Amino acid sequence: MNDTVEYIFCSECGARCLKGSKFCNECGTKIDDAKMQKESITKDKEYDLKGVDLQHIMQETSFIKASSIRRLKELTGIDLEDCRKILEEPYRKYCNENADMLEEKRKKEDDISKIRRAKEEKVEKEKVACCPKCGSTSLSANKKGFGIGKAVVGASLAGGIGLVAGNIGAKKVRVTCLNCGKQFWAGKK
Numbered sequence: 783m784n785d786t787v788e789y790i791f792c793s794e795c796g797a798r799c800l801k802g803s804k805f806c807n808e809c810g811t812k813i814d815d816a817k818m819q820k821e822s823i824t825k826d827k828e829y830d831l832k833g834v835d836l837q838h839i840m841q842e843t844s845f846i847k848a849s850s851i852r853r854l855k856e857l858t859g860i861d862l863e864d865c866r867k868i869l870e871e872p873y874r875k876y877c878n879e880n881a882d883m884l885e886e887k888r889k890k891e892d893d894i895s896k897i898r899r900a901k902e903e904k905v906e907k908e909k910v911a912c913c914p915k916c917g918s919t920s921l922s923a924n925k926k927g928f929g930i931g932k933a934v935v936g937a938s939l940a941g942g943i944g945l946v947a948g949n950i951g952a953k954k955v956r957v958t959c960l961n962c963g964k965q966f967w968a969g970k971k
Contacts (some may be wrong), residue, residue, distance in 0.1 A: 788800075789801060790803070790813070792811055792813065793813075794806065794811040795809040799813065829864065829868065834857050834858060839853050839854055840872060840873070845876065847869065850873075851865045913961065913964055913966075914964070916959060916961050920961050922960055923955050923956070923958075924956050924957075924958070
């Protein structure tokens with residue numbers, strides 16, 4: 783770590799200026815001593831980045847800012863907040879140079895999220911039971927069970943295997959629409 787540089791913030795535009803400045807380097811507003819005393823002075827540190835190429839880190843992490851910050855911390859040992867400050871200017875420059883591409887990428891991500899939402903809504907809609915005839919969700923369900931009549935007839939015609947015939951159709955649910963009266967089996971379209 784090298785020398786420490788003290789800064790003050792312009793009361794008009796908020797730009798960072800060197801502590802002894804008479805005018806803001808961004809908007810040109812005169813910085814008088816009274817305002818200077820009221821403003822907070824921050825100390826920015828100059829770091830030895832150990833030959834680290836910030837542009838390479840940004841590319842390596844696919845220009846994901848949080849990942850770049852963590853990677854810079856791994857390489858240099860500088861704390862996260864300072865890594866964020868170090869990468870702030872390179873990211874601002876990158877965003878300015880690639881504004882069109884970033885806008886197009888954002889639009890694609892919006893389109894993808896719209897498609898994903900539409901699919902999720904469709905799946906949710908399909909989960910709701912409704913009448914295939916009128917689309918009503920006012921339904922009544924009746925479960926069909928073991929038929930003793932079928933078992934007796936089956937036993938007399940086919941012997942012991944006929945008892946099994948009494949179980950045919952058991953555990954099926956017959957649904958009736960309360961709006962139009964249509965009856966259908968649950969689970970079939």
